Amino acid sequence: MEFPAEAFLPGPRVTLPGTPGGPLAGLTFAAKDLFDVAGHPTGGGNPDWAASHPTPARHAWAVRRLLDAGAELVGKTVTCEISLGILGFNPHEGTPPNPAAPGCLPGGSSSGSASAVAAGACDIALGTDSGGSVRVPASLCGLYGMRPTLGAVSVEGVLRQAETFDTAGWFARDAATFARAASALLNEALPEPSAAGVLVAEDAFAIADAEVREALAPALARIGGMFGGVTPIALAEPGELEVWGNQRNICQRAEAWRNFSPWIDRCNPRFGFSAARNLAFAATITPEQFAVANSVRARVVERMRALLEGGAILCIPTTPFTAPPLGLSLSELDRQSGRIGLLCSIAGMASLPQLSLPLGTAGGKPCGLSIICWRGADARLAAIALALENAR
CATH class of the missing domain: 3.90.1300.10 (Amidase signature (AS) domain)
Structure with a gap:
């Protein structure tokens, strides 16, 4: 059955007024x-x-x-x-x-x-x-x-x-x-933008397409100019980012199965193929596999703590490519999703804030540069984004 491609749900819009005079009034x-x-x-x-x-x-x-x-x-x-x-x-x-x-x-x-x-x-x-x-x-x-x-x-x-x-x-x-x-x-005012160093993860950038790396280079230079230059680093040992991505998938899917399986058992709901396949995989994850995945997570946390707890920010491509076209095969969608997962697992496994900045264009399509910091410094990332925009 065909459905129109729309951002909003079908049917009448859900609308509610905001409190008059608030700091977001007019938005x-x-x-x-x-x-x-x-x-x-x-x-x-x-x-x-x-x-x-x-x-x-x-x-x-x-x-x-x-x-x-x-x-x-x-x-x-x-x-x-x-x-x-x-x-x-x-x-x-x-x-x-x-x-x-x-x-x-x-x-x-x-x-x-x-x-x-x-x-x-x-x-x-x-x-x-x-x-x-x-x-x-x-x-x-x-x-x-x-x-x-x-x-x-x-x-x-x-x-x-x-x-x-x-x-x-x-x-x-x-x-x-x-x-x-x-x-x-x-629930806090934005601080002054600051960074005790700007780290550029070369192994994360190596995952991205060449056109994305090229498109994000000027943004890296701008951030480096704001905070005294950039320091190239490797996040992990060769091949380890793939391990982080695979084990993040196990952790996340195991938790999803734990949350959704009572509803599935009770209601036998309808699913599209992709969601059904994800859940079928999740149902096979053993406690032993989950324990191994969590041990890998602990390794990611400690690595990120060592890099970022002192106030540095980490730069990675948000996605390794620009928006894929509609109509791709399932196998190609899987391949693209897997590449994305390698980059998204870094902050996800370590429970870190990550802000994607729309600072690149490749082939006429946008691509984001991400800045990541240690836990709790979310407002500092927003302040950096605002300073970068104001400096243009």
Whole structure:
């Protein structure tokens, strides 16, 4: 069955006014259909989720926070099925368009939120990021997009996938709007932009296409100029980034199966092939495999702590390529998803904040440069983004 490609959910828009006079007054926002809005079903991108769960009586914390800050809710957006997707397609509700790269995938699973912001349909949009679902669409759609420190923005009232990976993030087209949303969601004023060194992960850049590396070189130079130069490093031993990516997948999928399996057992819901396959794999993960994966996670945490706890920032490509075209085969989609996972696993495994900056263009399509810092310095990343934009 064909569905129109739209950023927002089919049917009447869910709209709510913001509190008059708040710091975000005059701005609009949308919320991914994993965030509860009181009185409206949370669909989660699956036709059987809303039917088997009660309609929320309360707003998700992040929705309430933006409304209280004065922003107006203008709709709920399409998500990959129960957030199991990284390239943005949904077999039930359609694939949102990529306004920055027409005819291409938007990235996901916060695809609708990124699409709505990129199209100018709202100023800010809420998304979730477990394995890259804010960072990836931010890169492919040419937006600012943040995965915050795990727990820095409450996920109360959000359909959960994997509890040690789930974060609530947001998108904006410009750094000033992004920073205003950051202050509201992080509940703190932005500090002065600072970095005790700028580290460039050469092994992460080696994963990216040559055109992406070339497109991001001027942005690296700008950041280095702001903070006294850059230091090339290797994040890991040869081949180790692939291990990190594989073991992150095991950790995240095992947690997803633990969260979704009671619902699956009770309701036998309908799934598209990609989500069903992910869940079938998750069901086979043994406790021993999960334990090994968590030991690898501990290695990632300690490596990132050694690099970043002193105040340095780490630069990597957000995605290894620009937005892929629509209509790719399943095998090609799998290959692209796997490459993305190598880059997204770094911050995900270590519970770090990562901000994708829309500072590159390759082949006429956007690509993002990510800055990563140690836990809790989320507002500092937003301040750096704002300083870079103001310095243009």
